[in-house]
Amino acid sequence: MKVSVLLSVAAALVSPAIAEIINGTTTPLPEDLNGSNFTYPWPVNLYRFASQNQSLEMAFMDVAPRNTSNEKTALLLHGKNFCGATWNATAKVLLGAGYRVILPDQIGFCKSSKPTNYQFSLQQLALNTRSLLQELGVGNITLIGHSMGGMLATRFSLMYPQHVTELVLVDPIGLEDWLAKGVPYLSIDDIYKNEAASNYTSIRAYQQATYYVNEWRDEYDVWVVMLNNVYHGSLGKQFAWCQARVTDMVLTQPVLYEFGLLNMRTLLVVGDKDNTAIGKQWSPPEVQARIGHYNILGKEVVKMIPKGMLVEWEDLGHSPQVQNPDRFHEALMRWLAG
Numbered sequence: 001m002k003v004s005v006l007l008s009v010a011a012a013l014v015s016p017a018i019a020e021i022i023n024g025t026t027t028p029l030p031e032d033l034n035g036s037n038f039t040y041p042w043p044v045n046l047y048r049f050a051s052q053n054q055s056l057e058m059a060f061m062d063v064a065p066r067n068t069s070n071e072k073t074a075l076l077l078h079g080k081n082f083c084g085a086t087w088n089a090t091a092k093v094l095l096g097a098g099y100r101v102i103l104p105d106q107i108g109f110c111k112s113s114k115p116t117n118y119q120f121s122l123q124q125l126a127l128n129t130r131s132l133l134q135e136l137g138v139g140n141i142t143l144i145g146h147s148m149g150g151m152l153a154t155r156f157s158l159m160y161p162q163h164v165t166e167l168v169l170v171d172p173i174g175l176e177d178w179l180a181k182g183v184p185y186l187s188i189d190d191i192y193k194n195e196a197a198s199n200y201t202s203i204r205a206y207q208q209a210t211y212y213v214n215e216w217r218d219e220y221d222v223w224v225v226m227l228n229n230v231y232h233g234s235l236g237k238q239f240a241w242c243q244a245r246v247t248d249m250v251l252t253q254p255v256l257y258e259f260g261l262l263n264m265r266t267l268l269v270v271g272d273k274d275n276t277a278i279g280k281q282w283s284p285p286e287v288q289a290r291i292g293h294y295n296i297l298g299k300e301v302v303k304m305i306p307k308g309m310l311v312e313w314e315d316l317g318h319s320p321q322v323q324n325p326d327r328f329h330e331a332l333m334r335w336l337a338g
Contacts, residue, residue, distance in 0.1 A: 021135055022046045033059065033111040035235030038226045040085045044111060047132045051107070052118055058132060059111035060084065060104035065095045072165075073100040073138050075129070077156075079147025079173075080246055081207070081227055083110035090144070090321050093329045097336075099142070104129060106152070108242035114235050115242070120249045122155035130160055139163060142336065146170040147276070147318065148246070154255045157262055167266040168332065171274050171318045175297040177254040182287040183279035185251070192244035194281075196237065200228045211319040213273040220322065250278055259304040266308045267335045269328070270298035271316030309335065 022029075022045060029044055031037050040061060047058040061084055074094045076087040084103035091101045105112040106125050129152075133141065143164045145153025150172020157164045179185060204224045208216050230239050277292030295314070302310040311331045313320060321328045 020048045022048065032234055034113055035233040035239055036083070036111045036226075036230050037233065038083070038085060038110070038229060040111075041088050041091075047104075047135060049128075049131060049135075051124070051128060052115075054115060054117070056107055056113040056115065058104060058107060058113070058128060060102060060132065061091075062136065063091060063095060063101045063103075065098045065100060072098065072142060073102065073140070074142045074144060075133070075138075076101065076103050077129070077143070077145035077149030077153050078103075078105070078109070079149045080243070080250070081203070082147065082149070082223070083226060085110075085226065086223055086322070087144075087146075089325045090329065090332070093333065097333060102133070102136070102138070102141075104132060108239075108246060110230060114238040116238055118242075118245070120242070120245045122152055122249065122253050122255070123159065125152055126156040126159050129156060130163075133163075140165045142166050142168070144168040144170065144332075145172060146321065148173055148250060150174070151250060151255055154259070154262070155253075157264060158255075158258055161263055164264050166336065167262065167264050168269065168335075169266065170269045170321060170328075171271055171276070171294065172268075173250060173276055173278060174255045175294070175301045176277075176291060177256050178251060178277060178279050178291060180254075181291050183251070183277075183283045183291065186279065186282055188244050188248050191247050192241055195231075195240040195243045195247070198228070198231045198240070200224060203228055203231075207319075210274065210276055211317050212323050213271075213315065213317040215323075223322070247278060256301075259301055259308075260306065262305050262307075264307065266305050267332070268298060268302050268305065268308055268310045269320060269331070270294050270310065270312040271318060271320045271323070272298070272312050272314045273316060274318040276318050311335070 042061045042063050044059050078084050084105045087103050094101050108114055140163050143153050150169040151174035157167050272295035274294035275292040280288050298310055298312050302308040316323050
């Protein structure tokens with residue numbers, strides 16, 4: 001059953017522990033894996049490891065290109081309302097360019113474990129991800145993160161700059177400090193009530209207004225269904241509790257003040273009509289009015305990044321890679337080509 005068993009090098013472990021990677025191509029995995037029954041485009045693997053005194057499973061896809069002459073590896077990090085599978089179209093483009101592509105589901109998300117007693121931090125998620133790469137024998141990477149994944153990619157790059165050849169941030173959250181701008185702090189218990197109330201209608205309405213600039217196409221629906229099924233799946237309550245703590249994480253752990261420390265070539269991609277702002281829904285009107293302006297935030301933040309470049313589109317929202325994949329991938333691949 002075990003394809004490989006290696007000693008984990010994760011610094012978070014109090015004592016040496018055994019970690020294992022189970023290959024989904026040789027070991028059948030349950031259809032409902034950690035509360036998600038969504039079908040992924042490539043075989044799902046499980047990275048089993050110990051963290052915070054508990055055993056966890058981190059689901060991921062690891063896809064190799066047909067042309068193996070290119071030794072580059074791309075790591076794609078999903079956002080809060082997304083899974084690794086949401087990167088499907090981008091992964092295909094990168095595979096076509098010869099990249100090996102790794103697409104993890106972070107702990108607490110999608111097909112990965114949903115621990116009810118876990119301290120979520122960007123540092124912990126970055127460490128988990130780096131530990132996975134070490135288990136896979138991956139060194140340097142092209143790191144691409146969207147939304148919360150962009151915030152996590154920033155933290156990862158600050159922690160492990162020697163391993164990030166180039167960084168791509170796609171409408172990342174964390175371009176502003178919401179609490180500093182007046183968003184009231186909401187307890188995790190109250191955030192959980194909001195998360196637990198999520199349903200297909202509320203998820204679609206939010207995505208339509210924020211991700212796709214109030215337009216809707218049938219192909220967007222698959223991502224609403226994917227997320228809704230986890231909220232209402234076999235581990236729905238655990239997932240909502242994890243999401244509440246993730247919301248607290250991104251509210252209280254800003255990366256805004258550290259963009260100037262990034263030393264790798266960085267592409268910041270922004271849809272100017274994006275209005276994402278964590279806590280906006282429970283903020284007073286005057287606070288709502290001054291947060292979530294990506295048409296301003298992108299221009300401000302790219303000036304902080306020493307080797308930063310900004311690509312922005314005035315007609316796109318929070319998910320340009322889904323809303324207009326052709327335009328997004330043309331810009332991405334042109335930049336990666338240098």
